[in-house]
Amino acid sequence: MATLQKTRERGMLDGQFLIAMPGMFDSNFVRTVIFICAHSKDGAMGFVLNRPQQLTFSDVLMHLEMIDSDQAIRLPAAARDFQIQTGGPVETGRGFVLHSDDYLSESSIPINEDICLTATLDIVRAISRGQGPSKAMMMLGYVGWGPGQLESEIAANGWLTCPADEDLIFDRALLEKYDRALALMGVAPAMLSPIAGHA
Numbered sequence: 001m002a003t004l005q006k007t008r009e010r011g012m013l014d015g016q017f018l019i020a021m022p023g024m025f026d027s028n029f030v031r032t033v034i035f036i037c038a039h040s041k042d043g044a045m046g047f048v049l050n051r052p053q054q055l056t057f058s059d060v061l062m063h064l065e066m067i068d069s070d071q072a073i074r075l076p077a078a079a080r081d082f083q084i085q086t087g088g089p090v091e092t093g094r095g096f097v098l099h100s101d102d103y104l105s106e107s108s109i110p111i112n113e114d115i116c117l118t119a120t121l122d123i124v125r126a127i128s129r130g131q132g133p134s135k136a137m138m139m140l141g142y143v144g145w146g147p148g149q150l151e152s153e154i155a156a157n158g159w160l161t162c163p164a165d166e167d168l169i170f171d172r173a174l175l176e177k178y179d180r181a182l183a184l185m186g187v188a189p190a191m192l193s194p195i196a197g198h199a
Helices: 057-063 069-073 121-128 149-155 166-170 174-184
Strands: 016-020 033-040 043-048 084-086 090-100 115-118 136-145 159-163
Touching: 016 174, 033 174, 043 084, 043 149, 057 069, 057 084, 057 121, 090 121, 090 166, 121 136, 136 149, 136 166, 149 159, 159 174, 166 174
Parallel strands: 084 136
Antiparallel strands: 016 033, 016 159, 033 043, 043 136, 090 115, 090 136
């Protein structure tokens, strides 16, 4: 499994979107848009960007025993409205925050020039106080691939790839992201075939 490191060689798919093709039958990934954070010969790691999560940020804070129910009512509006998403089927009890680079801590890892990943409680505390990054999203869980697995899935017509778009990453309209990601490539969903073709 690929892990993120502060100083690492960027992989070919780092900072790319994966867009599920119609032939994707794994229910975890039907009509998903995934942001790849790390890709190397050891595998790949990323986050689903368009799966809602039932938990609220207040729920997360209370679960972590950072606040009680009385304090939840007094959270800043930005913290009360902070969206939690399902990042993938691996380690679903673990939280990750993708965010703009105007917030950095010792544990923040740059993904590209503008986006970082932080998976420690310091950013959760900052968001709860209204002092977090200007753009952020929290995911529970992630998506992971072993060595060569993602490349094989792409070759088998499982995924389209394109450069990631920051506005789309942080957009709160989750259910529109799939069609919007395809539109970045000039593709309409009806144009996609679930059957791979080889010349």
